[in-house]
Amino acid sequence: MKNLILIIGMVGAFSMLTINVCAQDSETSNHSLDMGIPEVCLLDTDAGSISLELTTTEAGAQISGGTGTGYAQVSSIVSAAETRTIEATITGVPAGTSLEVDTAIPSNGNQGGILGSGTSSVALVNGAGAVTLVTTIGSCFTGTSATDGYVLSYTWDAGAVGDYGSIVATTGSTATVVLTITNTP
Amino acid sequence: MLLQLLILLHLLNNFIMKKSGLIFIMLVGSLLLTTNAWTQDWTAGDNVTLTVQDFCLIETNYAPVALTLITSTAGAAAASTSNSDLFVKISSIVPGGTNREITARISSGSVPTGTALTLVSAPCTTTNSGGILGTPVATPITLSAIDQDLVIGIATCYTGTGYNDGYQMTYTWGPDSPSTNYGLIESNTYNIIVVFTITAHDGN
Amino acid sequence: MFVYKKIVLLISLVVLFFSFLTIVPAQNNNTAEMSITLKIPAIALIDFVVDGSQMITYSYSYSGPNQVEQIIIPTTGDKTWLNYSSIVKSGLTNYITAHISSGSLPADVSLNVLIGADVGVGAGLKGTSIGQITLSTFPQNIITNIGSCHTGRGINKGHQLTYIWENPDSYNYSLNYEEGNAIAVTYTFTSTE
Incomplete structure (x- = not known):
């Protein structure tokens, strides 16, 4: 009987010990989180139409003054040490005329990130190779409203002097600029 | 209790010799009953402290x-x-x-x-x-x-x-x-x- | 019991390793088209300038952008230059006519104009001069086959006009001028569309 009491006592003490061990003052639980940022490379243009007109009101003067503005919107997320470039090709520029574009990086407050560097007076020539409009684009966004984005200011004029005679009146021909954003080689 | 243990040992031998285990089980049951009764006796009249650890x-x-x-x-x-x-x-x-x-x-x-x-x-x-x-x-x-x-x-x-x-x-x-x-x-x-x-x- | 309460006694460690990366396919739509509507209206603009270094009495008025009128006096001479800008539709050409639009000449007086060739300033398909004509009240072609071109603005640009009078002494310019009967020549730039 005494042995049994002893055993019970030991069991009791052990139970107390166990409870002490289990008592917690603070405890943690870890939780793992996977966070992915895929590369993003999106380019769009605003739907607003660009309409340029080449004319003059002075007898003897050459036609000039075709200017207009378009916007190219970009979302870009690059991996480390990668940059992107926007290039342009064109079709549909009327004979005898020359179209140039200045590209300014967005600055209206709806943009963020590394927007790169613009260019000025880049000639857009039918059938020519792609020309570079914006370089060193990183992770950035330009905003999505109609006047957000890279500002493409087109200047349309008569072309080379020798080609003036090839100009013909047109009530509305359409030139199409194809913009492409690519990883900089 | 000593008697029960002796019977238990005896029957255990029998069980090993492939005799009926039924009595063995009953005996174990009676042993548990005895223990329970004893436990009840032990706690009666004692102070019980209930501790809830945080x-x-x-x-x-x-x-x-x-x-x-x-x-x-x-x-x-x-x-x-x-x-x-x-x-x-x-x-x-x-x-x-x-x-x-x-x-x-x-x-x-x-x-x-x-x-x-x-x-x-x-x-x-x-x-x-x-x-x-x-x-x-x-x-x-x-x-x-x-x-x-x-x-x-x-x-x-x-x-x-x-x-x-x-x-x-x-x-x-x-x-x-x-x-x-x-x-x-x-x-x-x-x-x-x-x-x-x-x-x-x-x-x- | 425990002095260091912040000690972690039991840690339930749950670290979930994902066996594959959750990169979704990258979003790419890397081209966009920008459409530009380009308009070149047909134009036919004509003007003249007179060399101001000479004391010449002249006046002109616009009847429209494609029409100008010049008052001619016996001393106008060769100091007038005709400037124009032209944009034609494909396959078409413009031409310029001249006629006496005001005043009348005595029967024994005639007024000729010699239209010089384009002097070569400007650009494009400038017209062909007809040479010399005798002006009348009916329009006559003086420059034809004008394509898309511009002559430049000012003297020594475009076509030089030289007025040649026959028997000018019979024409009392001063009297006619005072009576509002000065001789005026109108140049009209016409599109063949």
């Missing part, structure tokens, strides 16, 4: 949480993304008048540059819980390497143990000050570990 336990529902930062609209910044799959379950007993908090911090990895990860707790689910479950901190915390309070005022309580019992945690991940910091964002996969801690009660 303790706390914390666990999650192991929900995998994966967040992806992306946009599908040209010109748009990557949108914030949220995940509310994670539930934190606790059991807590505290001395009277004391409280615990649930805190969270990042223990491994870091939030990608140019982004911020916030966390906020919902009030504890009510289905299987009881006690004083505390109050979530309303403003989402921006997770960092330093513990910040998610739920405060937790006293003695339990949250339930089901998959969707406990405090539902909402992670929100998005660009941090995109107008200035967006260029810091780099495409990659990042793994971080968030540690939830239920603190010691504030009476200790």
Whole structure:
């Protein structure tokens, strides 16, 4: 009987010990989180139409003054040490005329990130190779409203002097600029 | 009792010699009965001290949480993304008048540059819980390497143990000050570990 | 019991490793088209300038952008230059006519104009001069086959006009001028569309 009491006592003490061990003052639980940022490379243009007109009101003067503005919107997320470039090709520029574009990086407050560097007076020539409009684009966004984005200011004029005679009146021909954003080689 | 043990030994021999085990089982049963009767005797008239130790336990529902930062609209910044799959379950007993908090911090990895990860707790689910479950901190915390309070005022309580019992945690991940910091964002996969801690009660 | 209350006694370590990365396919829509509508209106603008270094009495008025009128006196001489700008539709050409639009000449007086060739400033398909004509009240072609071109603005640009009088002494310019019967010549730039 005494042995049994002893055993019970030991069991009791052990139970107390166990409870002490289990008592917690603070405890943690870890939780793992996977966070992915895929590369993003999106380019769009605003739907607003660009309409340029080449004319003059002075007898003897050459036609000039075709200017207009378009916007190219970009979302870009690059991996480390990668940059992107926007290039342009064109079709549909009327004979005898020359179209140039200045590209300014967005600055209206709806943009963020590394927007790169613009260019000025880049000639857009039918059938020519792609020309570079914006370089060193990183992770950035330009905003999505109609006047957000890279500002493409087109200047349309008569072309080379020798080609003036090839100009013909047109009530509305359409030139199409194809913009492409690519990883900089 | 000695007699019973002797009979037991005897029958055990018989049992080994492939005799009926029925009597053996009955005897074991009588031995247990005897012990029970004795125990009852022992506790009668004694002082019984009931001790409830303060303790706390914390666990999650192991929900995998994966967040992806992306946009599908040209010109748009990557949108914030949220995940509310994670539930934190606790059991807590505290001395009277004391409280615990649930805190969270990042223990491994870091939030990608140019982004911020916030966390906020919902009030504890009510289905299987009881006690004083505390109050979530309303403003989402921006997770960092330093513990910040998610739920405060937790006293003695339990949250339930089901998959969707406990405090539902909402992670929100998005660009941090995109107008200035967006260029810091780099495409990659990042793994971080968030540690939830239920603190010691504030009476200790 | 426990001095260091923040000591973690039991850690339930749950680290969920995902066996694959959750990179979704990258979003790419990396080209966009920008459409530009280009208009070149047909134009036919004509003007003249007179060399101001000589004391010449002249006046002109616009009847429209494609028409100008010049008052001619016996000393106008060769100091007038005709400037024009022209944009034609494909396959078409413009031409310029001249006629006496005001005043009348005595029967024994005639007024000729010699239209010089384009001097070569400007650009494009400038017209062909007809040479010399005798002006009348009926329009006559003086420059034809004008394509898209511009002559430049000012003296020594475009076509030089030289007025040649026959028997000018019979024409009392001063009297006619005072009576509002000065001789005026109108040049009209006409599109063949």
